[in-house]
Amino acid sequence: MTTNKWKYIIDIAIFLGFLISMDPHSTGNSLHEWISTAAFAAAITHLLLSWQWIVETIRRTFTNMKTSVRISYTLNVLLFIAVTLVMFTGFMLSRDLLPVFGITVPENFAWRSLHDMTANLSLLLIGIHLALHWNWIVDTTQRFIIQPISRLRSENKEKVRA
Numbered sequence: 001m002t003t004n005k006w007k008y009i010i011d012i013a014i015f016l017g018f019l020i021s022m023d024p025h026s027t028g029n030s031l032h033e034w035i036s037t038a039a040f041a042a043a044i045t046h047l048l049l050s051w052q053w054i055v056e057t058i059r060r061t062f063t064n065m066k067t068s069v070r071i072s073y074t075l076n077v078l079l080f081i082a083v084t085l086v087m088f089t090g091f092m093l094s095r096d097l098l099p100v101f102g103i104t105v106p107e108n109f110a111w112r113s114l115h116d117m118t119a120n121l122s123l124l125l126i127g128i129h130l131a132l133h134w135n136w137i138v139d140t141t142q143r144f145i146i147q148p149i150s151r152l153r154s155e156n157k158e159k160v161r162a
């Protein structure tokens with residue numbers, strides 16, 4: 001499978017994982033903790049697959065850089081910080097996942113509001129991130145979903161005619 005196909009599958013998993021994580025009351029707390037941790041692991045894989053872009057952009061940070069790339073880079077850094085904070089505060093609230101590993105964190109109400117705030121901020125930044133990469137999303141959906149389906153449909157039509 002090509003890197004782009006992997007990226008696409010991983011991105012869908014992160015997106016769904018994040019959306020599900022935004023509503024812990026529907027999933028229950030235990031699923032909330034496990035699904036969001038899995039989505040975070042997928043997000044780290046997403047970063048590793050984009051590593052070349054990250055390194056290249058850091059290398060050019062202090063030299064000539066197009067404004068659009070600078071904006072995208074700044075937003076990505078903010079998104080990384082927000083997601084790291086939502087995960088950190090989530091672990092500080094953990095009632096199901098960390099106890100499995102024998103870790104218990106003393107209760108502190110401040111984590112709860114910080115968790116809620118950083119979750120909302122991450123959601124906003126993910127929306128902007130998706131908007132900035134919209135062309136890639138549309139092109140890749142065309143290539144990996146729409147085109148194979150329409151190819152399959154026209155093959156089936158030809159089979160029926162024959």
Ligand code: HEM
Nearest residue numbers: 021022024033036037086087090091093094095097116119
């Ligand atoms: C993608 C990452 C995450 C997102 C978007 C997210 C989002 C949220 C949201 C929106 C709430 C509800 C806040 C409220 O009702 O005021 C919440 C609550 C909570 N989250 Fe997360 N969370 C994430 C990761 C985590 C992680 C990794 C853990 C722990 C391992 C965790 C543990 C909790 C707990 C214990 C609550 C309180 C649930 C309750 O009292 O009903 N979260 N989270």
